[in-house]
Amino acid sequence: MPCYIEPTKDGGTMFLCGKLGPHCAAEKCASVSGYLCDFPVAEGRTCDLPLCERHAYQVAPDLHYCPGHLVLWKAFREAGGVERELGNVVPFPARTGKPENGELF
Ligand SMILES: [Zn+2]
Ligand SMILES: [Zn+2]
Known part of the structure; x- marks a missing residue:
């Protein structure tokens, strides 16, 4: 029968055994x-690592x-990946002719 170690609110630990x-x-967590x-890892698939309450970070x-x-x-997210993905549209067509110098008309 597998056993689990659960932290208690007073800083101690508690053992739980059973088919849970x-x-x-997570490392060193039982x-x-x-x-x-x-987390998506492939088309239609997620990482699926089992996580306890303390190690499952809600995003x-x-x-x-x-x-x-x-x-x-x-x-x-910090690299701006979310915005970049949303703005991932067809790139501008390559401009031909004279380069623009800020004077449009
Ligand atoms: Zn994961
Ligand atoms: Zn954990």
């Missing part, structure tokens, strides 16, 4: 997982990321 599903996948990482309502993917997500 996979352990949290808690019961109640969440799955929702949007009902959307949780594992610690590793949270770092990726933050870097992506």
